[in-house]
Amino acid sequence: MIEYTLHGPVSQERSRIRVMSALRENRFPQAVLIDGPAGIGKKALAMEIAKALQCTDPNMRPCGHCFGCRMAEDSGSTEKWVVPMESDEAHARSSDDVAPGSKAKTIEDFKKAYIEEIQKNPYRVDIFSAGAFISVDLIRAMTSAFAMKGDRVRTVIVSDADRMNESAANAFLKTLEDVPADTYFILTTSSREKILQTIRSRCLALHLLPLSDNEVRGEVLKFAGEDFDESALTDDIVGLAEGSPGKALYYAENGKGWLDLSVDFLQKSLKGDYTGLFLQLKETTLEDPYMANRFLEVLSFLLADLLREQAGATLRMPETAHKVDMAQFPRIDATALELSLVTVQETMSRIESRRITPMMCLQTLSLKIFEGYK
Template identity: 30%
Template structure:
């Protein structure tokens, strides 16, 4: 957990504490990988702290701070239940993870209990809130329609549009800005993390995603090498070694490559693959725009089922066959 507020969240931290009276429910919205969860945890801790500091940070010495988060009776975290297969193979198949209705039912039972501290405050943190399935969303809505007294709900998400409209309408939105490139660089340096600027570009400037991606360098290099071959791609090279992080991760990388291809086609600079600009620029001269746009739509549709337990190697081969065809249709 962070000891202080990340610099790019300072304004949000001041703004949220500037409210004389908080609403019963907040949505913390921001780009993936910028530290939203840590910000929410720090805020929940300060909200429950018995002796918060003048800058609103928790004191770290009261009983509430010492309990937080795992043993605090007035703090409840609701998160998706991990559901990963047990295959001993090198590939990783992660099924879609949702917050289920049983979890919200358990939350409802928890809220029937009295608060432990004298202030009577409680915090419910739901993260990521966009993982609520339909039944769980409806059950949460009923709670938000008649919220328990002195209970603050915090919904953290990078995809607020996935929340049902009736939940969004009952929450106050707080936008958490992304760090600037200089802020992201400074953060990684302070953490003593060795990285390349190209990695920050690849993650869209998200420092925490950059940290996660450090261990995926080999997979990125393999896929980049294949994509850079364009029409000459060797489909026989497409295999399970490219699925060690799951099909969803591989699809995300291909979508970023396609986005940069489209930018280069329109004579704009790359956004994600800064160090591949020359190769992408060369490939952009060979593409058929209609085929590229159609392929983009197909990737978006496939992304919806990427976490399903299907034959992922076959899916991946089809993806690269269709990628090859955006160059063949000229």
Template identity: 30%
Template structure:
């Protein structure tokens, strides 16, 4: 689990160590029922917005399966994992011979998390399945998330899904399943999760020691989190509320004041160790432009709607080019902010 520690947000805990899951009772019932009947699909696509508990559910189900190798004797419901059991300790330490967690690896040279899950990571799955299970249990691979697979890695996973080894189970997580290869989606059974309700979000945050009850700030966090724990943590612990307020100032401002606000925001987003909040801002900007495009379309302003919709993909392309060629991050952000304001 230490290899993926860099993927865990401040205030959160690794999904493998999370013994509580709020919400998604229907999904848990479905997984337990399908496993108990011996009819579990070899690949389950668990999809839904980021930060609503998909990875926690996957580790929770994996623990349940590995703790109950005889499906017919498994509990009717998935219980909270017991950290003291040998299986839980192996999963927590990353030493389980029956569970492999594929996620973006840490670059040994920079110490930072890589931008994608590479084919080298997928080769670990091939090696994993080539080893003999010491217990005869299922062999489970959690892909977290499959959205991060680069093209070669996605094709390599597809080959394994097409001819899965005996006893193999894939738990494929996705925030944006529409971006996955259609052939990967077609080989998985889909399990859709919805954003958390207000009470479930509060319970999840309280369990993490990140209560948001009471006050105007708490109301803003809950409203803007949109049922996502990770989004709430970014709003609360990474300055997300300030980032959104700064962007709103830019949109509403005119002339030199708006330009100064752009520079201030670009300075923050291009600063050292700003990857989390930078990604958060890009997600917020995309949502803003989509909403603006939808509003224009409803008013019959189709040309404006089309322009705003296309800007979302243009921004993604600008960021990709900027990263690939190591261009000045602040200047890239300024051009994006100017384009968003003009739209």
């Protein structure tokens, strides 16, 4: 019997054991959907599974050195991936249509760049832009590659499968209804509910759990690169990440200022120092809708921690929560904090709708938050 060994964090061992058992017993399905919070290693597991499926070693898989394993790790094998792309990237010409010697970027060039970034750090949460999506053309390009003859196992990783638009989802569903022999699909998503139920029903569901704080630190340092400032990986940043190395890395690089700003936002709103707060907000990058909502995620987490503090529960961001010094504001009780969380979520929805500028939404939030309790 061929033995399979998939590597990864201890916290996710149960999911890997399930996959290894299916591989060992030759009952692995042709479509798998890996879901879980952003940045916890879904793409990393997908790549491990792809190597195991393509490996040809007669005893231990994935071996890491056979032709199948090397092909699974080759970023140039772009037909083995479907990734969200910007509209102009997805509509770039194929390498088959570009004149010899042309320096124009092809769709394969764009895809290869994305794959390289994923392979470099599969935990990253900011590889794809907010406007990137999986179009029907990308699905058709994937299926057209099936016409190529060969007797090897074919794997296709569909990254962020929830970003398929309606046409792409319907086209992919047709593919799942008649999967070619020796072809396996590995889908990853942080929003399982956004994927067609008919697609979900045809996939083996694998749910990945968040990592422990120690595992988060270890995985961040493993993939962050030589220029990463380890001192930025504070206890509060790790707590904010909630078991996601990808989020920890993102917040270590971008979130320190947001933690301080979230404290100032609450304090100045409660004290009525709106002029000072508005001037402070104008000096940030929060005019961008995506960045504004990332800041509001941090603010929501801080409010939730203040709610934990009132309940006597363990804080995830103790240093930042204590900076707010809620003793200054005795009228702010648990009900006020719960209502403030709802107000922040409503603001995020308004920003996402793009009908009102993010800065106006943030200014309005500062006026409305804790309304009736100031």
